[in-house]
Amino acid sequence: MALTKISNNSLSAISTLPASIPTGALTLLSTQTASSSASIEFTSGIDSTYDSYVFKFINIASNTNAVQFQINFSTDSGSNYNVTKTTTQLDAAHNESDTFTVLRYRDSNDLAQSTSDQIITPILPANSGEEDSCANGTVNLFAPSSSVFVKHFLIESTSTGDGGSLYAWQMNTAGYCNTTSAINAVRFKMDSGNIDDGIIKMYGVS
DSSP states (O other), X not given: OOOOOOOHHHHHXXXXXXXXXOOOOEXXXXXXXXEEESOEEEOSSOSTTOSEEEEEEEXXXXXXXXXXXXXXXXXXXXXXXXXXXXXXXXXXXXXXXXXXXEEEEOGGGOOSSBOSOEEEEEXXXXXXXXXXXXXXXXXEEEOTTOSSSOEEEEEEEEEEEESSSEEEEEEEEEEEEOOSSOOOEEEEEESXXXXXXXXXXXXXXX
């Protein structure tokens, strides 16, 4: 029996892969910039083209004091953001004065079969006297067009937290939209007031 040897050189000569093989590459689909915006909504481009989608929110600031950044999902292209969700959340914080640290399960922010917006980060807004405060993070939404499974998501955020003293604040949120209908729109907003500044980018993952 003849044996075929594959060398490193022959493997490195492969320049393209079949389209059916996922590579994990991010394709930028949409960019939205806030300017005293009541919300930022992505109502197109979320379909079966990609198996998962990534949203990156960058330097998000609020024009209202002591508010929280939130997310919700839609199955009717943004006419309603009321998808039933079950979620869980952990957070960690450490203040600038080095007098307080915390690592905890944030049960006050979890949802149990709720259509409410999901809190994804607390932030200290721009009009509070700390103009350099903001929030940043990533949302991963998996298989939003599946007609068989619920829609899982993972969210990681970091922000300057509001707690009397300024905090480095990290939140990790996981959950699922309890629907087999396609998720085709996503909305970001504050729980009060507007998004004063910031950018949100949507990517497809191939």
